[in-house]
Amino acid sequence: MKSLALLLPCLLATFTLAHQQHSVRRPFSHHARALGIKPTGATNGTTAAGTVAHRAAQPNGTNSATPLDSPASSKNGTPSTPKVSGNGTSLRGSSGSNTTLNTTTTTTSSTTAGIVPVTSPTGATWPNPKPISGDGGWTAAFAKANAFVAKLTIDEKVNLTTGVDTIGRCLSNTGRVTRLNFDGFCFEDSPAGVRDTDYNSVFPSAMNVAATWDKNLMLERGAAMGAEFRGKGVNVALGPMMNLARNAAAGRNWEGGGADPFLSGVHASQNIQGIQSQGVIACAKHYALNEQEHFRGGGGKEAYSSNVDDRTFHEDQLWPFAESVKAGVGSVMCAYNRVNQTSACENRHLLNDILKEELDFQGFVLSDATAIISLYASVMNGADVNMLGFVAYGDPDEGNPATANNSYWGLQLGDAVRNGTIPESRFDDMVTRLMAAYYQFGQDKGFPAVNFDYATEETSVNGTIVNEHVNVQGDHYKLIREIGAASTILLKNTNKTLPMDFGKVKNLAILGSDAGPNPDGPNSCKDRGCDRGTLALGWGSGTANFPYLVTPYEAIQTYVHGKQPDTIIQSVFDDFDYAAVDQTASQADTCMVFANANSGEGYITVDTNAGDRNVSVEHPSDISSFYFDNQERSGFDESNLTLWHGGDDLILITASQCANTIVVLHTVGAVLVEPWYDHPNVTAIVYAGLPGQESGNALLDVLIGTVNPSGRLPYTIAKNRSDYPSGILYTVSDTSSDYIPQIDYTEKLNIDYRHFDSANIEPRYEFGFGMSYTNFSYSGLSVKMLATASSLASDQGTTQPGGITSLYADAVTVSFTVKNTGAYDGNEVAQLYLGFPASAHEPPRVLRGFERQLIKKGQSAKFSISLRVKDRYINLGHPKSGLGHS
Numbered sequence: 001m002k003s004l005a006l007l008l009p010c011l012l013a014t015f016t017l018a019h020q021q022h023s024v025r026r027p028f029s030h031h032a033r034a035l036g037i038k039p040t041g042a043t044n045g046t047t048a049a050g051t052v053a054h055r056a057a058q059p060n061g062t063n064s065a066t067p068l069d070s071p072a073s074s075k076n077g078t079p080s081t082p083k084v085s086g087n088g089t090s091l092r093g094s095s096g097s098n099t100t101l102n103t104t105t106t107t108t109s110s111t112t113a114g115i116v117p118v119t120s121p122t123g124a125t126w127p128n129p130k131p132i133s134g135d136g137g138w139t140a141a142f143a144k145a146n147a148f149v150a151k152l153t154i155d156e157k158v159n160l161t162t163g164v165d166t167i168g169r170c171l172s173n174t175g176r177v178t179r180l181n182f183d184g185f186c187f188e189d190s191p192a193g194v195r196d197t198d199y200n201s202v203f204p205s206a207m208n209v210a211a212t213w214d215k216n217l218m219l220e221r222g223a224a225m226g227a228e229f230r231g232k233g234v235n236v237a238l239g240p241m242m243n244l245a246r247n248a249a250a251g252r253n254w255e256g257g258g259a260d261p262f263l264s265g266v267h268a269s270q271n272i273q274g275i276q277s278q279g280v281i282a283c284a285k286h287y288a289l290n291e292q293e294h295f296r297g298g299g300g301k302e303a304y305s306s307n308v309d310d311r312t313f314h315e316d317q318l319w320p321f322a323e324s325v326k327a328g329v330g331s332v333m334c335a336y337n338r339v340n341q342t343s344a345c346e347n348r349h350l351l352n353d354i355l356k357e358e359l360d361f362q363g364f365v366l367s368d369a370t371a372i373i374s375l376y377a378s379v380m381n382g383a384d385v386n387m388l389g390f391v392a393y394g395d396p397d398e399g400n401p402a403t404a405n406n407s408y409w410g411l412q413l414g415d416a417v418r419n420g421t422i423p424e425s426r427f428d429d430m431v432t433r434l435m436a437a438y439y440q441f442g443q444d445k446g447f448p449a450v451n452f453d454y455a456t457e458e459t460s461v462n463g464t465i466v467n468e469h470v471n472v473q474g475d476h477y478k479l480i481r482e483i484g485a486a487s488t489i490l491l492k493n494t495n496k497t498l499p500m501d502f503g504k505v506k507n508l509a510i511l512g513s514d515a516g517p518n519p520d521g522p523n524s525c526k527d528r529g530c531d532r533g534t535l536a537l538g539w540g541s542g543t544a545n546f547p548y549l550v551t552p553y554e555a556i557q558t559y560v561h562g563k564q565p566d567t568i569i570q571s572v573f574d575d576f577d578y579a580a581v582d583q584t585a586s587q588a589d590t591c592m593v594f595a596n597a598n599s600g601e602g603y604i605t606v607d608t609n610a611g612d613r614n615v616s617v618e619h620p621s622d623i624s625s626f627y628f629d630n631q632e633r634s635g636f637d638e639s640n641l642t643l644w645h646g647g648d649d650l651i652l653i654t655a656s657q658c659a660n661t662i663v664v665l666h667t668v669g670a671v672l673v674e675p676w677y678d679h680p681n682v683t684a685i686v687y688a689g690l691p692g693q694e695s696g697n698a699l700l701d702v703l704i705g706t707v708n709p710s711g712r713l714p715y716t717i718a719k720n721r722s723d724y725p726s727g728i729l730y731t732v733s734d735t736s737s738d739y740i741p742q743i744d745y746t747e748k749l750n751i752d753y754r755h756f757d758s759a760n761i762e763p764r765y766e767f768g769f770g771m772s773y774t775n776f777s778y779s780g781l782s783v784k785m786l787a788t789a790s791s792l793a794s795d796q797g798t799t800q801p802g803g804i805t806s807l808y809a810d811a812v813t814v815s816f817t818v819k820n821t822g823a824y825d826g827n828e829v830a831q832l833y834l835g836f837p838a839s840a841h842e843p844p845r846v847l848r849g850f851e852r853q854l855i856k857k858g859q860s861a862k863f864s865i866s867l868r869v870k871d872r873y874i875n876l877g878h879p880k881s882g883l884g885h886s
């Protein structure tokens with residue numbers, strides 16, 4: 001049976017246009033609030049809604065929730081790399097259990113590199129994962145790759161598929177094929193700019209560009225980043241990151257496109273198209289369900305298992321990856337964690353059944369750094385390239401993967417091919433997929449050589465030049481400033497406080513360390529692993545070195561002084577010097593108080609926050625019983641979502657003295673604003689996210705009205721921490737070393753706003769919310785159904801990269817007119833939410849379209865949002881997933 005029958009159309013869908021930039025917050029019902037819903041013809045023209053009939057649903061399988069289980073589990077007899085120990089090294093098998101079914105274990109004598117985990121599977125063998133086919137415009141690249149691979153020896157193929165350890169100029173490199181003058185591949189982070197080098201830009205975070213809801217800005221940012229990666233000689237840019245902000249406190253949320261699958265999918269697709277337009281291969285990461293830092297694993301460390309049902313996976317977490325494959329992404333990074341008990345990099349269901357078969361992915365699967373912890377299970381279940389190539393950090397002694405015996409692949413991969421354990425056809429497909437991506441993006445023609453060294457800032461080492469200091473910034477600072485301003489979200493603006501006429505300000509107080517510089521410089525903490533000075537990026541591998549960082553204080557002071565030199569501008573950067581704050585605020589007629597909240601990747605701990613934002617210790621009584629309903633989940637605690645450095649107190653003290661207090665926040669995601677958001681003296685709240693190197697300038701543009709704010713929240717800001725549908729697993733009751741922490745996606749489809757909506761919880765600021773300096777009214781909604789039902793039926797489930805071809809056909813066009821009725825030109829972000837009939841068992845509303853347009857004051861603009869077939873279907877399953885598979 002083809003997948004076609006598994007697609008369940010909605011019988012009756014309600015389209016809701018949400019527009020969420022009211023100039024005054026009004027109390028209206030949660031549904032209306034969360035989704036901006038107003039009945040058609042609402043007096044202020046906020047939204048318009050329409051009801052559209054769809055073709056009949058398929059009778060079966062509407063809401064089944066089959067566990068997404070991998071046939072690679074050792075329960076099923078999969079050969080796996082068993083636990084091997086010696087020399088203090090402990091390696092884990094593929095299944096998460098310590099059973100070693102159908103395997104034999106050989107522990108060889110240790111070398112200087114440590115343990116050599118040689119395994120030779122016996123018993124059942126696995127069929128090859130689906131090889132590259134050349135679909136979707138990859139034919140020529142596939143042919144060139146085939147021709148190249150045909151010339152290679154086994155050792156040369158090993159060199160291209162196994163990383164060279166930490167040796168090499170990029171953070172990860174494959175080996176070379178010296179005989180053919182092929183230099184191998186350079187893999188380098190990050191989703192915010194080229195990491196580990198200089199003369200590069202630091203872009204606003206992905207979370208910020210998602211907050212613009214502007215597809216062009218997402219594309220332009222990708223293209224600018226791609227140009228920088230290319231200029232540095234990077235073949236594969238390790239981004240975008242597209243794990244969803246499922247947990248408000250998850251450390252790496254800011255690296256991705258927010259909490260909604262559709263928004264995140266648009267961001268991923270645009271970013272990839274931008275990066276790859278420059279001939280750089282993008283990498284969709286981390287596949288899949290890598291949505292918290294605690295217990296994430298890596299290098300053989302115990303990794304949690306994210307457990308999800310197939311429908312949730314397809315409709316939520318897989319969505320951005322599917323959009324990435326549709327966008328033609330050249331590589332996908334398999335994650336550290338397990339999915340339904342099986343390591344993501346050994347998970348046949350994820351890598352083969354879904355990615356290579358269902359989504360018809362043509363590129364290569366690259367492992368996260370040291371995420372590969374087996375030979376046979378990873379190779380035969382679908383991993384193609386092993387980054388960084390070695391067993392674990394700490395033994396970097398082997399620059400030639402074909403002879404590397406400190407790798408799960410390397411030498412033993414070559415041996416396994418030579419002795420027939422791994423079929424040469426599979427091995428060839430691994431290299432062919434890698435080389436096809438190389439040709440697909442034209443890297444065989446004039447691609448620059450690597451010109452930096454990730455490990456050192458020195459120009460030369462032992463007389464060899466390792467850093468050419470190539471300046472790749474171009475004029476990207478302009479785009480960075482534009483995105484910074486476009487992503488700024490105005491949450492409160494009483495009495496038209498903003499935009500501000502600084503000409504009327506006599507005494508300005510700028511308060512909080514987040515307004516000023518890190519006293520040691522913006523790059524003083526490795527991988528930005530601290531929280532000093534203004535926050536413009538989180539920490540971890542998702543960062544890059546700042547060329548400079550314009551602080552808010554610097555930008556505001558320069559502007560105000562230039563305009564009116566006798567204005568008093570006083571600052572207090574010590575967050576805890578309450579006497580100085582009190583004194584300064586009491587003298588001022590206008591106060592700007594800055595605060596932040598930070599997070600990052602788990603290999604760095606900042607102020608006891610191990611990647612994810614901390615467990616709350618201050619308010620244990622707030623811990624919701626919701627998280628204790630199940631002993632297995634007793635480690636789910638409530639995250640501390642409050643501002644850092646006593647930000648709440650800083651704001652309250654300022655507001656107690658200053659009748660015009662403007663709060664500016666730089667945060668990695670949602671923070672709780674309850675203690676002060678409705679304080680009468682808090683006249684404006686500006687949510688600036690992580691804006692990158694032009695932070696202060698971008699903020700200034702919004703404050704003074706050069707840019708009318710149009711940023712919209714890419715996640716929900718709750719009133720209480722316990723209002724969110726899931727939490728971080730911080731601790732586990734079973735502390736034995738081989739216990740696998742379990743994370744169940746019990747919220748199913750109800751991620752973020754969908755949970756607030758279905759549980760009828762009123763948020764403080766809803767997903768999609770953000771204000772403008774002007775007002776907009778909506779009219780003339782028209783919904784046009786396109787003739788796609790027949791095309792869906794007629795293609796019989798043929799696939800292209802991205803999945804079944806007809807899923808991507810246009811299905812519905814929704815058009816309407818928006819008028820700017822206020823006093824400022826401004827961008828409006830129209831959001832289209834789809835409501836399914838009750839029988840579909842969907843959340844009340846799901847985002848399925850948006851469009852941002854600049855509308856001059858007094859003028860109107862036509863908006864037109866297209867929904868694809870895919871956007872109005874549920875259960876986007878696959879025959880092999882089990883859904884309706886009968």
Ligand code: BGC
Nearest residue numbers: 171189238285286368369541
């Ligand atoms: C991260 C990846 C990153 C890689 C290389 C890993 O720890 O999870 O996102 O690309 O390191 O730095």
